[in-house]
Amino acid sequence: MSPVTSTSLDFSDVSMVFPDGTRALDKVSLSIAPGEFVTVVGPSGCGKSTLLRIASNLETASSGTCSVDRDSIGYVFQDATLMPWRTVRRNVELIAELHGVPKDERRERAARAIDLVGLAGFEEKYPRQLSGGMRMRASLARSLVMQPKVFLFDEPFGALDEITRERLNDELMGLFRSQGFAGLFITHSIAEAVYMSTKVLVMSARPGTITASIDIPFGYPRSHDLRYEPEFGELCARVSHALRGAHS
């Protein structure tokens, strides 16, 4: 039995200086508990993605510590990073395959994940036959297969149109509720951040530091119309304000 901890992901005083001298992060501390969905917004190039890269061990922090169960991470990239030579089903199976999950089991898990993201019926399609939104669903399903406890999202919906994006926001929120993972989500979009999260963190430009932490009090499930509530607008304004402060 692994000990039950109250945090899924914990950064403490994490700084990152790249070999060329760029200071990407400066003493960032944050922690995410199970059932929390934390979004980081910030100007381009403020080191938001670096946070995820450190959490997933793609990069090592220059100083500070980051504790997370690395065997239980789901990582969703900016682009869908599907293998064009694999069908949707075999793409979704990929991570399980790399972990040595036996064929029958990974097929079953893939079928369940494909169902969850609403891609049932498209299992035998190749990525080039899918739209951007569907590719992103496949990418989500691929990460879901191993049922990660911590999910890292690196601006996954940034390249999608507004309508597809809002729909995927709802679907991701549904997954978050049903799968019970802890989420760390990176985005440029203030509305997306407020709509989906339990907490929004605002990051300043280089070196990236967290300048504001705004709790989002709405319960789940959240409906589409929440976006037009005055409180929603107020929260967006607070985030926007904090961002502007961070920018100057």
Add this chain to the structure above:
Amino acid sequence: MSGTEQTDVSLEVIPDTNEKTRIADLAGPAVVFALFIGVWYLLSTVVLPEHKRFLLPTPHQVIKEGFFVWHTGERRGFYPILMSLWDSAKVALIGLCITIVLGMALATLMSTRRWLERATWPYLVAVQSAPILALTPLIRALIDGSMKQRLLVVVLISIFPIVSNTLFGLLSAEKSQHELFTLQGASKWTRLTKLQFPAALPNIFVGLRISAGLAVIGAVVGDFYFRQGGVVGIGAQIDVYRSRLWGAELITAIIMASVLGLVVFLFFGWLSRRVIGKWHITTRGQ
């Protein structure tokens, strides 16, 4: 997710627009073929002075004397042309197999070590541009037997494209795809077989088709320089017809050598569509 959204999703599928045969696809080659035959007639009946016309017989003469004469001794006729073509085809195909195995192995090694890539590259370029004619005495001195000598020529002439295209392909996988494998702690072998090699397939097929054409050229060139006893490849046959000024046989032999090249080219095009056609869009350059 609800049922209504499932139907919405289906609208997002991009329809396949491949495999449309249009009239232009058939008419184009036919027009070019007619032009080719027309220019040929023009050359052999108008442009060439009368006393030189034996060098380029008209198309119907070639068909009559080259294709429809079976065997008249002295290696004239269609039968000896076919036999020598078969001999060269064997050399080309065996040589091509060696090239593919060697070339892909070398490219794989080069993809793993940058210094190896840098160290090997200049020599590959040198091999590709070295005149085989200049190497013939050396090849003859080092290797016995015309078969082995010709195979070496085939490999030397055809190896460059398969190495360069395979290497390019192996290094073409996107950074994020590599990171996906890194996140799962994949081994180098897994990365090679499940990411780099499949990603390289479109390039490998491009290299294969170029190398295959060059293998045929290599076999014909090898025939010229390395012949022995009764075994005569199409290149040697062409040389005999050339020296005796047998125009119809010469052109028949050249056409048949081209047909061999074309068949090999088409075969690899077909194979490429079979293997990667479903996921890779290659509608042009086939």
